[in-house]
């Protein structure tokens with residue numbers, strides 16, 4: 072069964088020596104996992120089918136709905152085979168909020184600007200926006216122009232406002 | 244009609260468990276476990292209610308919404324309407340999609356909530372007509388209960404933000420009153436709804452009710468739902484809807500670990516489009532998505548074309564243009580006012596131009612998908628649909644189950660735009676679940692989605708106008724040629740034009756002689772509803788043409804438009820439709836003023852363009868400023884003014900107007916579907932490039948006309964039709980290139 076592949080890995084720092092076990096170990100939203108299934112499986116299906124983390128969406132190649140952070144870089148989960156992710160740190164939209172449930176400043180800015188249409192592409196905008204803000208805390212309009220997300224609901228202008236609001240400490 | 248709902252039905256009051264008050268439409272004879280409501284949220288008693296409002300003992304308010312939420316803000320607006328009548332504290336309100344409401348009336352379906360449809364501009368007007376009552380009744384009951392507890396007559400109490408307040412300042416929370424209120428006998432006559440001056444939420448800004456769940460990735464769309472024991476199905480459709488499978492080799496597919504089964508699907512020719520499989524298909528069913536996709540890659544399929552294999556979009560366009568020029572071609576007369584031929588003899592000037600609009604795909608962000616579990620006496624589905632009743636029809640036909648045995652949940656939908664008024668994918672999922680004997684989760688890949696749509700048909704429009712010596716347009720003729728989106732849907736031939744052109748569209752009623760004809764084209768490429776039809780294409784032709792008239796008369800296009808609209812007045816257009824030229828003039832002037840038309844139109848190095856339009860009782864205008872730097876077109880400003888009557892949620896409305904503007908601009912700039920030898924040539928976002936941030940204006944300046952005296956109109960696609968012609972008119976100013984054919988960028992680069 073698919074679920075069997077999704078068990079969290081053993082906690083780090085165990086004293087008892089373990090036999091070498093097959094599988095790909097990676098960190099997702101702060102938890103460690105070992106993938107023992109097909110190494111060519113794209114991360115998107117691992118997240119959605121195996122871990123049931125469905126915040127990252129399928130929209131097709133170049134849609135941007137499937138963006139995740141891998142070691143801090145926004146990449147499409149559809150194009151990341153699990154084999155390439157050993158030892159990597161993945162953050163999905165579910166991992167942006169604090170452990171106490173407090174929203175990431177960009178999530179809060181999306182709420183405040185109502186930068187939401189149907190909401191299907193929103194996780195993609197958030198991941199792309201968080202990466203941009205990490206890279207460039209005061210992004211220019213030209214920086215924002217480069218975000219690789221498609222949005223048929225036309226949220227672009229409100230997303231731009233939300234990113235600027237987050238960059239401005241939450242003030243419009 | 245939903246407007247009759249409140250008259251036909253009585254609201255029902257229930258005492259919920261744990262001291263809750265519940266008000267809703269009664270749902271007769273439903274079994275508790277058949278309810279389309281998540282049990283965790285509702286508890287036992289509420290399952291027998293339809294569209295409803297529930298007040299819990301702790302003061303929390305839950306509002307059920309009946310129309311699917313496709314991202315148009317309808318669910319939030321409806322909840323605000325009900326919550327306002329209730330005088331609820333919005334912070335304590337949660338919104339829940341109800342799913343399909345259906346009962347068994349002698350073997351026939353009876354729709355619990357009346358009409359249920361999303362993304363079609365009907366949600367807010369329908370709720371305005373009937374759902375306010377539920378909130379008003381709940382408030383009335385709470386006030387009666389408070390009157391008894393406080394020993395003060397109810398008419399001396401007032402309700403405010405979840406509290407009942409007595410003249411002496413004593414307060415009772417709704418939660419504390421809920422249990423007692425549920426025991427109050429409801430009034431014999433409907434409770435009057437609020438007077439507008441008492442509105443506390445209506446007209447005030449509010450973000451999307453689902454916002455927090457969306458930004459945290461917790462909101463589950465249909466494609467995020469799972470059933471135990473499910474198989475994932477992916478499809479490979481035949482490139483031709485009328486093609487056949489000449490040979491198939493599944494050995495390599497079945498060898499993929501996790502692949503369980505390969506199933507063939509065929510359209511049922513007796514069924515209307517949208518209720519059966521769209522094209523022959525081979526489905527791979529597997530334990531997970533990745534196995535299914537790998538299995539699909541290894542299918543060896545030999546598809547043979549049917550008659551549609553001879554179709555090319557380029558040929559079809561030529562046929563359309565030829566039909567427009569051929570005065571003897573058969574045509575449907577859509578409208579005929581005055582005498583255009585006689586008017587033509589008095590011509591001081593005559594102008595003629597033709598416009599060509601491409602085929603369009605829907606490209607919904609969430610691709611087609613459907614989750615189904617079939618049992619002996621039950622079907623349970625999670626469907627991203629705009630029309631759950633139509634989805635029900637398909638399930639009923641394929642399963643033969645009784646009306647109430649079909650349960651359809653409709654979580655928030657990742658975009659509709661008309662695609663989800665059809666249910667070919669529901670038919671596929673049901674057939675696959677039958678073949679597999681297990682629950683099935685069907686997922687279309689983007690390639691299937693773009694290449695197997697019910698497309699917006701391309702069209703050609705030829706307009707000619709006759710102008711007298713005083714520059715008045717005295718005659719207007721429009722001929723339109725297209726393959727109707729209503730063909731093969733059981734619509735009589737003499738109504739096929741209704742998806743292609745509106746009989747009362749501008750400038751009908753404004754010119755003494757007006758004629759509109761429609762010529763039918765034939766095509767086997769599936770076609771269907773698309774956001775903003777038929778206005779999107781017709782407004783492009785008409786509003787571009789008005790600009791051309793202005794240019795021919797060497798005048799400011801704003802002046803041409805003002806003269807065409809004339810004095811503010813009500814123009815009867817027939818069929819009960821009215822054009823209020825005052826409202827149209829107003830939105831036009833608002834965008835012109837905002838963009839600085841009088842100062843900038845002639846002198847700006849950038850190009851300015853205008854367009855205005857009317858859809859039903861709502862009015863819209865755009866002003867666009869475009870800059871051209873070499874081959875690089877930039878939209879510097881986009882201003883949009885709308886008049887939709889009463890505004891429920893200004894934030895939601897502004898979002899819809901800005902969103903529709905950007906969608907329409909992106910579509911006009913880049914998008915078109917083409918086919919060669921019957922095969923769709925667009926298979927990914929590389930071939931169908933939705934506009935990104937860089938191509939679109941950075942801001943949309945939205946102006947909303949206050950409309951307190953008029954009932955609210957749907958606004959989700961109102962801002963679509965005028966964006967493209969305003970852009971083309973601006974492009975003409977900046978480049979001297981008149982784009983009469985979309986997509987605009989391709990045409991502009993060809994002509995520059």
Ligand code: FES
Pocket residue numbers: 187188189190191192193221222223224225226314608657658
């Ligand atoms: S919000 Fe619907 S596609 Fe972006």
